[in-house]
Amino acid sequence: MNAMPDGQRADARRNYARILAVAEKEVAAHGAAASLEQIARTAGVGSATVRRHFPTRRALLEAVSRKRIEALCVRAHELTGRGDSRDALLGWLDNVLTYSVSVRGLAAALAYDDPGSDPVQENACSAALEEAAGPLLHRAAQDGAVATGVTVADLITLIVGIVLATEHHPDPAARADRLFRLAVTGLSPAPHRPR
Template sequence: MTRPPARPMRADAVRNYERILTAARAAFAEQGSQAPLDDIAQRAGVGNATLYRHFPTRQALLEAVHRDHIEALCRQAKELLAAPSPSEALMSWLKAVVAQGSTARGLAASLMAAIGTQEESWCRDAVFASASALLARAQQAGAVRPDVTVRQLLKLVNAIALATETEPDRDEQVGRLLDLLLDGLRATSTS
């Protein structure tokens, strides 16, 4: 069960929150991240005002729906910081980001939107912190180009997830595109 916000809520508000999340998960799985919010409210059996009271923006709803996936990616990043090879740790995590994007339709769009926003976003902050730690470690080891930024890295990996989300040969395409990305990230000597 996804946690409702930290503020205290009445029992009926908690039920509505969970019903909205259940309806949103189904709608996003069927229609992608642009599923109409009015349809989600109707599917949940609540009014639009109730949906917007809990989730004032589409991004807030997407982040709540994908909270468990995002938290899992952040836990994995933390574990990978202890891996012997900084570059392999980063690559494993990037593959996990794309894999999560394929199992949770709309996650890549949610992450992409969070990356591009200047609004306060726990999702963006958590993913940036995870990616930053792994990227910095790989750069310090000389395995990744020093001019690669976290924002660039996340945009590229989420673009791969978005571009391949509905492809029948998705796994093959993801593998090839990640290989190309990883080749471009590698630090090269200038001798």
């Protein structure tokens, strides 16, 4: 998830910054389906210039999502080693869910299966989150709060699926939260305890 290289010409840096600013607005308005051609027109550059800076839609979404992904990584580091390991992990996942619901295009940037991209191309957003949240998950697994074999990639995929499934719901945040809570607690009711 690297920013544009510093070694580029000043006009290329200005174009990059202008394209990114326009892209942030377009993605906020239209999500992952934001038009690259509209971004180019609004930024006052050609489509080839946009594609030179962002060769794939995923690259554009990753650049637009960079600050939010960095904030989620910082949050994972803050929660690591604090309090109950299950609560820390679920708190972080709740942050990922909240960001993904509120920021159009973020779930698409986190998705692992982009049919239009090279399947071996690394998903930089998800890779950054996996690295940051690895210690959270490891601690929860060590404490027996999470089943063995669960990966951060599994959890991100779950969040992405929930967000994409609820994005057109009248209240996507509430619906996504309900589905997340259902996934966390499972389908079975709590065991009956004698009084």
